[in-house]
């Protein structure tokens with residue numbers, strides 16, 4: 524399953540803001556970003572990323 528992730532805050536809170544002749548815009552429910560860019564990744568990748576983020580930089584995590 525693919526999730527759409529905000530390129531700024533990396534939260535999967537993106538929703539369709541506007542879609543029409545001018546293109547598609549997405550809005551982030553977390554930071555309020557509006558734009559055509561979203562990062563698409565698998566829910567598995569997203570889980571890993573959020574785990575790393577919440578663990579912080581002090582720990583070394585090897586999940587591969």
Ligand SMILES: [Zn+2]
Pocket residue numbers: 529530531532533534551552553554555556
């Ligand atoms: Zn955001």
